[in-house]
Amino acid sequence: KQEVTQIPAALSVPEGENLVLNCSFTDSAIYNLQWFRQDPGKGLTSLLLIQSSQREQTSGRLNASLDKSSGRSTLYIAASQPGDSATYLCAASGGSYIPTFGRGTSLIVHP
Amino acid sequence: DAMVIQNPRYQVTQFGKPVTLSCSQTLNHNVMYWYQQKSSQAPKLLFHYYDKDFNNEADTPDNFQSRRPNTSFCFLDIRSPGLGDAAMYLCATSRGPGTGGFTEAFFGQGTRLTVV
Numbered sequence: 532k533q534e535v536t537q538i539p540a541a542l543s544v545p546e547g548e549n550l551v552l553n554c555s556f557t558d559s560a561i562y563n564l565q566w567f568r569q570d571p572g573k574g575l576t577s578l579l580l581i582q583s584s585q586r587e588q589t590s591g592r593l594n595a596s597l598d599k600s601s602g603r604s605t606l607y608i609a610a611s612q613p614g615d616s617a618t619y620l621c622a623a624s625g626g627s628y629i630p631t632f633g634r635g636t637s638l639i640v641h642p
Numbered sequence: 643d644a645m646v647i648q649n650p651r652y653q654v655t656q657f658g659k660p661v662t663l664s665c666s667q668t669l670n671h672n673v674m675y676w677y678q679q680k681s682s683q684a685p686k687l688l689f690h691y692y693d694k695d696f697n698n699e700a701d702t703p704d705n706f707q708s709r710r711p712n713t714s715f716c717f718l719d720i721r722s723p724g725l726g727d728a729a730m731y732l733c734a735t736s737r738g739p740g741t742g743g744f745t746e747a748f749f750g751q752g753t754r755l756t757v758v
Contacts, residue, residue, distance in 0.1 A: 573751055574732055574751040575685075622747070630675075630747050
C-alpha cells in the first residue's frame, strides 16, 4: 500500500525566501505525482503534474522534481510571497491509478 | 469555468439524519472519487468509480454509500451521520488507464459537513 510523507509539516518564512517542500512515497511504481494547494476551508487546486517519465515540471515560480528511484519529489517555490500562504499537498498515483495523499505542509509567508 | 462542482459548499445536518452530497463534472472524465478530509489530515479515499464500476475502500464505513447515475454526476450518501463524520468531503475526477494516458486529478471546492 502506497504511503506518502511530507516534510516539514509546517513552515513559516519571511517574504522573498526560496523554499523547498519535500514529499516521499514508498512505492516507486507510480504513474504520476501531483502537487496541490489548499487554502483554509477550500478544495484542492492542482499546481503541477509530473508524469512518471518526466523529471520535473515548472509553472511560474514553482518547480517540481521527481526521483522515482529514491521515492522523492520536491516542490521549489522561488521568491515566496504572502499570497503563497496555504497548505501544499502531494499525491502519488500508483498501480491503482488512485491519488494517495500526504498530510501536507502548512506554509505561512509573512511580510 | 468550474469543472468539478460540489453542492452544497456547507452542510449542517442533525445527528442520525441522512444527508446527500452532490458532485458534477464537465470534463467527461471516466473516473470519479470521493475523499474525506479531517482537520490537518491527508484526504482519505472513500470510494471511486471507474466508469460505472464502483470500488469501495475496505475501511470505508457501511454508513457511507455512493451513486453515479451518469458520467457527469456522483452522490455521496451518509445514512446516519455521527459526530465523527464531520469533515470536508472532496470530489475529484480524472481520466483512467487505457484512455490515452493519465491526466491530472481535478478537485471540486469541497463540502464542509457539520453534524449537530
